[in-house]
Amino acid sequence: MAEARRIDGKAVAAGIIDRVKAATTALTADGGPQPGLAVVIVGADPASQVYVGSKEKMARECGFHSVKHELSAETSEADLLAVVERLNADPAIHGILVQLPLPRQIDEARVIEAIDPDKDVDGFNLINVGRLATGALDKAFVPCTPAGSMILIRGALGDDLSGLNAVVVGRSNIVGKPMAQLLLAANATVTIAHSRTKDLAAVCRNADILVAAVGRAEMLTGDYVKEGAVVIDVGINRVPAPEKGEGKSRLVGDVDYASAAARAAAITPVPGGVGPMTIALLMANTLTSACRAAG
Numbered sequence: 001m002a003e004a005r006r007i008d009g010k011a012v013a014a015g016i017i018d019r020v021k022a023a024t025t026a027l028t029a030d031g032g033p034q035p036g037l038a039v040v041i042v043g044a045d046p047a048s049q050v051y052v053g054s055k056e057k058m059a060r061e062c063g064f065h066s067v068k069h070e071l072s073a074e075t076s077e078a079d080l081l082a083v084v085e086r087l088n089a090d091p092a093i094h095g096i097l098v099q100l101p102l103p104r105q106i107d108e109a110r111v112i113e114a115i116d117p118d119k120d121v122d123g124f125n126l127i128n129v130g131r132l133a134t135g136a137l138d139k140a141f142v143p144c145t146p147a148g149s150m151i152l153i154r155g156a157l158g159d160d161l162s163g164l165n166a167v168v169v170g171r172s173n174i175v176g177k178p179m180a181q182l183l184l185a186a187n188a189t190v191t192i193a194h195s196r197t198k199d200l201a202a203v204c205r206n207a208d209i210l211v212a213a214v215g216r217a218e219m220l221t222g223d224y225v226k227e228g229a230v231v232i233d234v235g236i237n238r239v240p241a242p243e244k245g246e247g248k249s250r251l252v253g254d255v256d257y258a259s260a261a262a263r264a265a266a267i268t269p270v271p272g273g274v275g276p277m278t279i280a281l282l283m284a285n286t287l288t289s290a291c292r293a294a295g
């Protein structure tokens with residue numbers, strides 16, 4: 001079989017961002033609110049700082065009101081909850097994102113539950129989890145990475161996934177579980193596989209749609225891929241790259257691109273696949289929230 005089509009998430013995300021910019025201009029020209037996004041980061045994890053920096057910058061590029069709260073790694077849960085409460089009450093803010101993971105002294109679930117569900121543009125609050133699980137997709141904020149992955153899947157296969165087998169590898173609340181819900185809502189037959197799954201390769205080889213969200217560099221090789229499958233690689237792993245020089249590193253996904261691409265029909269690269277879609281969907285969710293606030 002020919003080499004898989006490379007799904008250009010960067011290009012699809014750029015199209016979404018263009019539409020968000022145009023809609024933001026139209027909304028404000030119409031007397032509507034300027035969409036406002038607040039990102040909160042606790043501590044100095046370098047990867048989280050890069051992600052939060054890109055979110056804040058993209059929000060500004062979209063014409064949003066964009067604020068970043070940087071709190072020290074020693075911040076107490078009560079202090080973080082007070083910041084969330086202030087943002088909940090601030091009419092200029094339509095989206096609140098608290099970057100995860102949080103330091104050990106803070107209960108993540110308590111913080112997520114404190115975010116106003118109607119400003120929860122990450123879609124992690126129980127209200128939004130419940131809306132997604134019950135098919136109330138018009139009201140839910142859907143987590144950005146699965147929502148972005150779904151757009152790429154639909155781009156490859158069309159809107160209705162009836163009759164297709166989808167396997168999601170990974171069962172996190174951020175990616176695996178909501179991804180499975182979205183695929184189910186699109187009529188796919190869904191399996192959630194994970195670290196305790198027996199003969200993972202055989203389970204994956206049954207997938208017409210294979211979504212990898214395990215967090216292990218290049219774990220899913222071509223042996224895990226059915227001929228003609230669509231492969232979505234959610235992983236972002238930094239691995240040493242001595243060939244680039246002493247101490248250098250490179251980003252790879254959870255899928256071994258070369259061997260998987262030899263069998264798949266279409267596959268997302270890392271970087272340039274799902275990553276840019278996550279940030280584009282965050283902007284789209286924030287715009288949606290501002291439109292809802294405008295009534």
Ligand code: GUN
Pocket residue numbers: 097098099100101122144145174
């Ligand atoms: N950490 C890794 N991914 C995400 C995400 O999508 N949202 C938040 N808030 N934290 C994350």
